[in-house]
Amino acid sequence: MIDGNSAGVGEDTLNRIKKGAFLTVKSGNGVNTMTIGWAAFGFVWNKPIMMVAVRSSRHTFGIIETARDFTVTVPLEDLRKELAFCGSKSGRDVDKFKACSLETISGRQVDSPVIKTRGRQYECAIIYKTAMDPAHLDREYESSFYPQKDYHTLYFGEILACYETE
Numbered sequence: 515m516i517d518g519n520s521a522g523v524g525e526d527t528l529n530r531i532k533k534g535a536f537l538t539v540k541s542g543n544g545v546n547t548m549t550i551g552w553a554a555f556g557f558v559w560n561k562p563i564m565m566v567a568v569r570s571s572r573h574t575f576g577i578i579e580t581a582r583d584f585t586v587t588v589p590l591e592d593l594r595k596e597l598a599f600c601g602s603k604s605g606r607d608v609d610k611f612k613a614c615s616l617e618t619i620s621g622r623q624v625d626s627p628v629i630k631t632r633g634r635q636y637e638c639a640i641i642y643k644t645a646m647d648p649a650h651l652d653r654e655y656e657s658s659f660y661p662q663k664d665y666h667t668l669y670f671g672e673i674l675a676c677y678e679t680e
Contacts, residue, residue, distance in 0.1 A: 562673040622677070
């Protein structure tokens with residue numbers, strides 16, 4: 515069992531995610547990484563959970579929809595250029611790993627790989643997903659975050675492993 519402290523869910527992690535982290539997903543032959551700046555941590559169904567959000571317009575969406583798991587790499591070194599690239603380019607058009615010289619290593623508990631960097635790694639099994647229903651969204655958030663009506667799907671992942679890599 516992983517508790518909040520051993521899962522590396524402190525203020526430092528949350529602040530780093532706001533600056534950008536890599537969400538990496540593998541399903542079949544498809545693998546992609548994208549930049550996220552949002553995540554939520556907590557306990558749901560007595561399990562340590564990380565929730566990530568992916569818009570249906572993203573290339574990663576097509577992969578995560580058929581995946582059983584995902585990983586999140588929170589860099590502990592300066593990867594601003596790589597995060598900016600992976601947050602602005604689509605894996606449909608470019609191999610982000612090659613373009614950014616990002617290497618992956620196998621996950622310890624999941625099929626999706628992690629980014630090989632000095633970072634905090636989260637390996638999560640998808641246990642629930644739900645598409646956002648705009649009827650239940652505050653109008654202020656809709657106009658601020660969804661002017662194009664490209665809503666997120668929320669993926670709740672049980673944190674199976676959390677560790678730091680060098």
